[in-house]
Amino acid sequence: MASRVDVAVIGAGPAGLAAAIAAREQGAEKVLIIERAEQLGGLLPQCIHNGFGLLYFEQDMTGPEYEKAFIAKAMSLGVETRLETMVIDLDAERGITAVSRKHGYMRFKPGAVVLAMGCRERSRGAVGIPGTRPAGVLTAGTCQRFVNIEGYMPGTRYVVLGSGDIGMIMARRLTLEGAKVEAVVEIMPWPGGLIRNEVQCLHDFGIPLLLESTVTFIHGEERVEGVTVCRVDAERRPVEGTEKSYPCDCLLVSAGLIPENELSRKAGVELDPVTGGPVVDQNRQTSVPGVFAGGNVVQVHDLVDWVSWEAEAAGRAAARFADKGELKAAAGVRVMPGDNIKYVVPHTISGREDVTLHMRVTQPGLKATVKAGGILSKRFRSVRPSEMVVLDLKGEALKEAGLKGELVVDCEMRGGG
Amino acid sequence: MAPKETIICIGCPLGCRVTVIQDKKGNVAGLKGAECKQGQKYVLEELKNPVRTLTATVPTGDEGFPLLPVRTSLSILKTLLKPVMVETARVKVKPPVKAGDVILKNVKRTGADLIATADWPGSTGEG
Ligand SMILES: Cc1cc2nc3c(=O)[nH]c(=O)nc-3n(C[C@H](O)[C@H](O)[C@H](O)COP(=O)(O)OP(=O)(O)OC[C@H]3O[C@@H](n4cnc5c(N)ncnc54)[C@H](O)[C@@H]3O)c2cc1C
Ligand code: SF4
Numbered sequence: 001m002a003s004r005v006d007v008a009v010i011g012a013g014p015a016g017l018a019a020a021i022a023a024r025e026q027g028a029e030k031v032l033i034i035e036r037a038e039q040l041g042g043l044l045p046q047c048i049h050n051g052f053g054l055l056y057f058e059q060d061m062t063g064p065e066y067e068k069a070f071i072a073k074a075m076s077l078g079v080e081t082r083l084e085t086m087v088i089d090l091d092a093e094r095g096i097t098a099v100s101r102k103h104g105y106m107r108f109k110p111g112a113v114v115l116a117m118g119c120r121e122r123s124r125g126a127v128g129i130p131g132t133r134p135a136g137v138l139t140a141g142t143c144q145r146f147v148n149i150e151g152y153m154p155g156t157r158y159v160v161l162g163s164g165d166i167g168m169i170m171a172r173r174l175t176l177e178g179a180k181v182e183a184v185v186e187i188m189p190w191p192g193g194l195i196r197n198e199v200q201c202l203h204d205f206g207i208p209l210l211l212e213s214t215v216t217f218i219h220g221e222e223r224v225e226g227v228t229v230c231r232v233d234a235e236r237r238p239v240e241g242t243e244k245s246y247p248c249d250c251l252l253v254s255a256g257l258i259p260e261n262e263l264s265r266k267a268g269v270e271l272d273p274v275t276g277g278p279v280v281d282q283n284r285q286t287s288v289p290g291v292f293a294g295g296n297v298v299q300v301h302d303l304v305d306w307v308s309w310e311a312e313a314a315g316r317a318a319a320r321f322a323d324k325g326e327l328k329a330a331a332g333v334r335v336m337p338g339d340n341i342k343y344v345v346p347h348t349i350s351g352r353e354d355v356t357l358h359m360r361v362t363q364p365g366l367k368a369t370v371k372a373g374g375i376l377s378k379r380f381r382s383v384r385p386s387e388m389v390v391l392d393l394k395g396e397a398l399k400e401a402g403l404k405g406e407l408v409v410d411c412e413m414r415g416g417g
Numbered sequence: 418m419a420p421k422e423t424i425i426c427i428g429c430p431l432g433c434r435v436t437v438i439q440d441k442k443g444n445v446a447g448l449k450g451a452e453c454k455q456g457q458k459y460v461l462e463e464l465k466n467p468v469r470t471l472t473a474t475v476p477t478g479d480e481g482f483p484l485l486p487v488r489t490s491l492s493i494l495k496t497l498l499k500p501v502m503v504e505t506a507r508v509k510v511k512p513p514v515k516a517g518d519v520i521l522k523n524v525k526r527t528g529a530d531l532i533a534t535a536d537w538p539g540s541t542g543e544g
Contacts, residue, residue: 048472050488064534065534151476176502200469204469334544379429387430
């Protein structure tokens with residue numbers, strides 16, 4: 001690279017764009033986004049449905065509309081981009097190695113790095129369904145790309161495995177395009193996505209949602225001809241005698257997302273086995289100094305608005321690091337998941353400044369009270385693992401509490417799910 | 418037995434299943450199962466006027482950009498989603514298109530316009 005890059009952002013999804021904008025606004029001179037795809041926006045160009053920006057812009061936008069607002073801002077601030085360029089290595093000293101057809105091989109060391117690589121989808125292999133290997137088994141996100149960007153319908157009759165938001169949104173999209181969606185099959189006793197999507201994507205179109213069920217076999221030689229669906233018991237094992245077959249020519253797998261952290265691993269970034277993403281402090285700095293992270297690479301978000309906010313924090317801090325050459329870890333207090341809390345991000349906080357905690361519960365329930373030590377307790381009519389719980393803690397209150405070492409977050413419930 | 422209908426409230430993650438009780442004439446006689454006022458309001462509105470925003474794509478014939486994403490400018494009646502879909506497959510578009518441009522005015526007399534949600538500069542521009 002000819003001139004020094006202050007902040008390099010890996011990935012140009014909503015997280016990368018927001019981080020780059022925030023880094024520029026914080027004063028970083030040269031901010032560069034490196035993106036392996038041909039265009040900016042990450043997953044958003046294929047998310048043509050609405051439901052984006054309700055919090056951030058207080059407006060109901062589609063994916064492309066949300067993305068456009070950020071791209072325009074990044075461009076006006078002079079954020080630089082390298083498209084069709086893949087980062088293949090990151091070392092513990094922030095050394096980046098990237099390759100592209102146009103520019104070949106490049107190696108450089110920016111002042112700070114923001115990881116914004118997003119997620120990848122769990123595939124059939126990761127879910128482990130027995131049967132033949134016919135054509136017509138694909139992830140919901142891949143199908144979304146085919147249908148919404150490339151204009152290609154991969155099948156006419158579908159079964160969707162997994163009731164995450166992507167699966168439900170695709171069930172509606174395919175139905176509107178004239179396909180038949182036989183069922184959405186979910187192994188858990190509750191749907192994996194937002195209530196809004198359960199109602200507006202499935203109920204509206206009479207698509208059955210089969211809870212506590214799973215696909216146990218895929219039939220067909222060359223092409224999928226059908227699947228066997230079974231009920232599962234409390235241990236999620238198929239119950240014999242409950243098999244039912246559904247004819248279909250496509251099985252969509254929507255079984256969750258996994259943060260994309262190959263590069264983080266290479267750099268020696270400490271990962272949280274529960275979130276699948278880096279362990280981060282309040283500034284979204286990882287265990288490797290000068291390497292920050294935001295968006296789905298840290299934790300799987302259900303709302304893009306939080307992706308943008310989280311990445312902004314990472315971008316601002318990265319600019320500060322690039323300027324000073326260091327940024328003390330905001331790690332005075334370790335945040336620990338307690339009763340019925342699966343994880344909390346960030347993992348450590350300063351204990352002095354305002355901070356937003358993101359968390360997921362393990363079990364759904366009614367009349368829940370989420371408590372952060374003795375500092376704050378917030379009531380929720382209900383909590384579900386599929387909907388992120390957010391708590392805002394005030395710096396004043398934290399200081400007053402004089403936390404030593406750790407802050408435990410618990411969720412108490414007075415009713416079952 | 419009086420006819421019944423169940424509507425799931427989407428107001429919060431609780432997702433109350435609200436049973437609508439109707440009298441013999443089919444008028445709403447009561448609601449059962451909503452945990453809060455906001456939910457009752459939602460259910461009554463959903464009974465009277467179940468509207469949704471439709472998002473879809475329009476074919477462009479441009480190999481580099483085969484589909485233009487579109488949406489309805491307002492939410493439209495649920496029952497009109499399919500008829501409007503049919504229109505989106507038929508409509509012809511020419512570049513350049515900018516996000517927000519009207520593709521079809523008052524589509525299927527819904528009162529809503531079909532508008533583009535992304536830019537399509539066409540072959541002259543570089544995406
Ligand atoms: C199908 C689907 C539907 C959704 N629906 C909604 C919704 O209705 N409402 C809502 O609010 N949110 C929704 N979301 C969530 C939202 O879209 C995501 O949370 C958001 O896209 C995550 O942003 P991100 O920037 O972290 O990741 P991404 O958008 O995935 O961007 C990551 C980018 O990094 C690039 N990249 C990865 N590795 C490298 C590398 N080594 N080198 C260079 N580039 C790299 C990728 O190509 C990609 O462009 C949906 C998500 C999905 C998948
Ligand atoms: S009725 Fe109230 S409590 Fe129940 S889902 Fe709707 S908003 Fe939530």
